[in-house]
Amino acid sequence: MRPGRGEAAFKLAAVGLLSLLVAFTAVPLLVLVARAASAAGELGLWSLWSSPATLQALRGTLVTSTGAAAMSFVLGLPLAVLLERTDLPHRHALRAAFTLPTAIPPFIWGMGWVALANPRAGLLNRALGAGTVDIYSGFGVAFVLGAAGLPLVMLPAAAVLARLDPSHAEAARDFGAGPVRTHLAVPVRLALPAAASGAALVFLFAAAAFGVPYLLGVTATPPTPTLTTRIYAEMLMGPAGLWNAAAYSLLLLAMAVVVLLLSRLLGRSGRTALLSGKGLKQRALQLGPLRTPLSAAVIALALVLVVAPLLAVALASLTTPAGDLTVSHWGRVLADPRTLSATVNSVALSLAAAAAVTTLGLVLSMIRRRSAALGHAAELLAAWPYAVPGTVLAIALLAAFSRDLRFVFFDSFALVLALANTLWLLLLAWVAKHLAFGTRNAAEGLARVDPSLAEAARVSGAGPLRAFVDAVVPQLKGPLAAAFTLTFLTCATELTLAVLLVPPGRDVLGTLLFELQSYADPASAAVIACAFVLFVLAVLGTRAALVARRVDA
Amino acid sequence: MVSLEQVHKSYGETPVVKGLSLEVARGEMIALLGPSGCGKTTTLRIIAGLEHADAGRVHIDGALVTGQPPEARGLGMVFQSYAIWPHKTVAENVEYPLKLKGVAGREALVRQALGWVRLDALAQRMPHALSGGQLQRVALARALVASPKVLLLDEPLSNLDAALREDLRAEIAALRARLGTTMIYVTHDQNEALALADRVAVMNHGVIEQLAPPRELYESPKTPFVAAFVGGANVLEGRLDGADFVCGDRRLVLPADLERPAAARHLVIRPEALTVGDGPNELGVVASLFLGHSTEVRFDVAGHLMRALAPAHVRPKPGENVRVRIDRAQLFS
Ligand SMILES: Nc1ncnc2c1ncn2[C@@H]1O[C@H](COP(=O)(O)OP(=O)(O)OP(=O)(O)O)[C@@H](O)[C@H]1O
Ligand SMILES: [Mg+2]
Numbered sequence A: 001m002r003p004g005r006g007e008a009a010f011k012l013a014a015v016g017l018l019s020l021l022v023a024f025t026a027v028p029l030l031v032l033v034a035r036a037a038s039a040a041g042e043l044g045l046w047s048l049w050s051s052p053a054t055l056q057a058l059r060g061t062l063v064t065s066t067g068a069a070a071m072s073f074v075l076g077l078p079l080a081v082l083l084e085r086t087d088l089p090h091r092h093a094l095r096a097a098f099t100l101p102t103a104i105p106p107f108i109w110g111m112g113w114v115a116l117a118n119p120r121a122g123l124l125n126r127a128l129g130a131g132t133v134d135i136y137s138g139f140g141v142a143f144v145l146g147a148a149g150l151p152l153v154m155l156p157a158a159a160v161l162a163r164l165d166p167s168h169a170e171a172a173r174d175f176g177a178g179p180v181r182t183h184l185a186v187p188v189r190l191a192l193p194a195a196a197s198g199a200a201l202v203f204l205f206a207a208a209a210f211g212v213p214y215l216l217g218v219t220a221t222p223p224t225p226t227l228t229t230r231i232y233a234e235m236l237m238g239p240a241g242l243w244n245a246a247a248y249s250l251l252l253l254a255m256a257v258v259v260l261l262l263s264r265l266l267g268r269s270g271r272t273a274l275l276s277g278k279g280l281k282q283r284a285l286q287l288g289p290l291r292t293p294l295s296a297a298v299i300a301l302a303l304v305l306v307v308a309p310l311l312a313v314a315l316a317s318l319t320t321p322a323g324d325l326t327v328s329h330w331g332r333v334l335a336d337p338r339t340l341s342a343t344v345n346s347v348a349l350s351l352a353a354a355a356a357v358t359t360l361g362l363v364l365s366m367i368r369r370r371s372a373a374l375g376h377a378a379e380l381l382a383a384w385p386y387a388v389p390g391t392v393l394a395i396a397l398l399a400a401f402s403r404d405l406r407f408v409f410f411d412s413f414a415l416v417l418a419l420a421n422t423l424w425l426l427l428l429a430w431v432a433k434h435l436a437f438g439t440r441n442a443a444e445g446l447a448r449v450d451p452s453l454a455e456a457a458r459v460s461g462a463g464p465l466r467a468f469v470d471a472v473v474p475q476l477k478g479p480l481a482a483a484f485t486l487t488f489l490t491c492a493t494e495l496t497l498a499v500l501l502v503p504p505g506r507d508v509l510g511t512l513l514f515e516l517q518s519y520a521d522p523a524s525a526a527v528i529a530c531a532f533v534l535f536v537l538a539v540l541g542t543r544a545a546l547v548a549r550r551v552d553a
Numbered sequence B: 001m002v003s004l005e006q007v008h009k010s011y012g013e014t015p016v017v018k019g020l021s022l023e024v025a026r027g028e029m030i031a032l033l034g035p036s037g038c039g040k041t042t043t044l045r046i047i048a049g050l051e052h053a054d055a056g057r058v059h060i061d062g063a064l065v066t067g068q069p070p071e072a073r074g075l076g077m078v079f080q081s082y083a084i085w086p087h088k089t090v091a092e093n094v095e096y097p098l099k100l101k102g103v104a105g106r107e108a109l110v111r112q113a114l115g116w117v118r119l120d121a122l123a124q125r126m127p128h129a130l131s132g133g134q135l136q137r138v139a140l141a142r143a144l145v146a147s148p149k150v151l152l153l154d155e156p157l158s159n160l161d162a163a164l165r166e167d168l169r170a171e172i173a174a175l176r177a178r179l180g181t182t183m184i185y186v187t188h189d190q191n192e193a194l195a196l197a198d199r200v201a202v203m204n205h206g207v208i209e210q211l212a213p214p215r216e217l218y219e220s221p222k223t224p225f226v227a228a229f230v231g232g233a234n235v236l237e238g239r240l241d242g243a244d245f246v247c248g249d250r251r252l253v254l255p256a257d258l259e260r261p262a263a264a265r266h267l268v269i270r271p272e273a274l275t276v277g278d279g280p281n282e283l284g285v286v287a288s289l290f291l292g293h294s295t296e297v298r299f300d301v302a303g304h305l306m307r308a309l310a311p312a313h314v315r316p317k318p319g320e321n322v323r324v325r326i327d328r329a330q331l332f333s
Helices: A003-043 A045-049 A052-085 A091-102 A106-117 A123-128 A138-163 A166-174 A179-208 A211-216 A227-236 A239-271 A288-316 A328-335 A337-370 A372-387 A390-401 A424-447 A451-460 A464-492 A496-501 A509-520 A522-552 B040-048 B090-101 B106-116 B132-144 B162-179 B190-196 B214-219 B224-231
Strands: A405-409 A413-417 B002-011 B014-024 B029-033 B055-060 B076-078 B150-154 B182-187 B199-204 B207-212 B234-237 B239-241 B244-247 B250-252 B266-269 B274-290 B294-301 B304-311 B321-326 B330-332
Touching (some): A003 A239, A003 A390, A045 A239, A052 A091, A052 A138, A052 A179, A052 A227, A052 A239, A091 A138, A106 A138, A106 A288, A106 A522, A138 A211, A138 A288, A179 A227, A227 A496, A288 A522, A328 A337, A372 A424, A424 A464, A424 A496, A451 B076, A451 B090, A496 A509, B014 B040, B014 B207, B029 B040, B029 B190, B076 B132, B090 B106, B106 B132, B132 B150, B190 B224, B199 B214, B199 B224, B224 B234, B234 B244, B274 B304, B294 B321
Parallel strands (some): B029 B182, B029 B199, B076 B150
Antiparallel strands (some): A405 A413, B002 B055, B239 B244
């Protein structure tokens, strides 16, 4: 065998796989752009974009997303400082509580707030008098999304604060700065870029959100439509609406690109110079007399933002409209054959997506290791669907696969790709969307594996693939399991892609939840939401326990 | 058993191995000795097939293997970082090469190999519960279990502490006496190379400067580099002027019987070939270090350091001028 031959076979296989990925992820986006442009030919894309309805939706998106970003920034940065740099009590538990919002779909937080602050029947309004707080508004959308996005600001800022080079604080002290300046002003200034970059991501997360604006904005008086809810409305109008939806999607996409670049820029500016060293354990700032009031305030915040909405959902699943306790909702939902079929579909599709994401992640990171150029392509390919708003991804896939595609090979053997109106399209979307989980975890894991492990297997007589499977893959169990769990969890509780892509007459849990909450039966929706939350908590708890056991061992 | 012909290898623009040729006889143990970065590991990896040469040919056991992948070469290899698979037990690690070959009666062979390295008792242990020395013994057993044509070792002892290093060195020598395996042993430690190998190849900047049995290498180095690297000799640059060697503004009186080629540019003197306290040269002392059994005296020769080994009772002070005689030396062009 010539040395080049194995390499050539590898390259061929890699290029094949990447082309397949391009076909299923990048091409739909191009189709979206092309279709939107051609549809615009008749009406004029510009006239569509500048119509009052569009401008109203655009304003809705901008206002709610800016509000959400501002809220998460204003709360997230101080929380990061309090939890990371001070002697605040119960830091560990509080940290876990404030991290929870990312693990639970935003729609459920929205349901929680509906149960709390619905103007007529909300628990708060029952306690304080009808109409005191009204969650059905642009303000409500921003508030719920800001709370749900809080970890996106708090966690990166806390990470910076944890790794800060202590010499910065010491230098400040040497120059005669007081404890508040050394422990607060300096670190906060250094954590600012990470928090700002996180806030930009919250903006993106809020602009891409569909469930919460649909739940709280569309029925508000006056209604606050957003780009995503407009896209959904167009979608409901059938094939004709698809092209308007595509045109709206382009706007959203452009916004996403700009904000993402901005976030990267902010994040990078913060990385320079300040993260030297391993971060010696720092002395925490003694809060002194402020310790008790600050602690009470933070606990109250956690109760309001995290505990109350979840309890409200739980209560909604257990009470009659009159307010009496009942388990009849649970009985009804569990007995409904739709629940069973939706659960089976959700679990099966999520498992398939998780398996595909993990496998593809592993393969893509292998490609990355062996060929820098192909690896770069693979990285990009895996990263972009995660950054693109889910609604845009869904519309792109619908635009690309709305008709059956026929591929005829050698004039005789035809492959018909009929994805439209099947659950396969949802699976495809889930895999594309979460591919980054797989590649990121696999790449990080691979970077930590000593290459001589594989080389020892080669010299022992194993071919390249066998050596990889026998010597390297077993070392990646942890990161791959994490990617699998995360993908499974996210897909099983996913809503946006499901609502847009599941064909009529089929159900997954996300669509069932959405439908019950929006049209029919909020109490049953609360039951499913509770089941989601319990499921998420169980999985996270199991993982934490497993990790703790591994650390002990 | 192994032959390299004019092997070249570059990483990007940087040549790392430059036209290296080497013949290793069956059953022979060769050490590749040289400073860090001289291309030892790269050469070994080219033999293993883990790296492909840009030019040149590699034969193993008479067959041309250039371009063959490592799994087709039938070799054993011990890595500096042990490379023991952490998810397999000791026995499973050792069994792996046999499993790939589909050998029958593997259990007995594994037990035998573990016996060679005295690890019989630890067969069922997981690697994380082993010490560095034990891990490297597992690596030896794994590399030898399938009777490789050649055993390649890349600085196998460099991660171990001094005492363990001695033990394992003796064990490798004993294993070799017992099994007669052809071995290529990479190291930057001259003691290891001289103690273990039948012949030592001293490498510098991607070429072999000298390939010779240890004694010959030590007694008649072919280049100033070999003399300096293997014997720790002093190398002074200069030229002959009459019978003396001139280095900068210093004039050194050489032994009378020294052969003096006209083109000589390097004077090589071993530390033990200098007599301190008597002789025709007067040199300034920079430092004198008491080593127990002897004293190392450091002189300044026109801005270069020259080390001499003197008996322990000789203790010149820094700044003093001391008489020195060169008993033996070598001149190189
Ligand atoms: N994969 C690589 N890419 C680029 N340069 C490399 C690579 N591997 C080795 N080199 C360079 O080639 C030169 C020789 O490396 P090699 O590992 O063979 O040295 P060595 O003699 O084994 O040194 P050491 O004693 O430090 O292990 C070094 O300068 C090294 O930096
Ligand atoms: Mg080396």
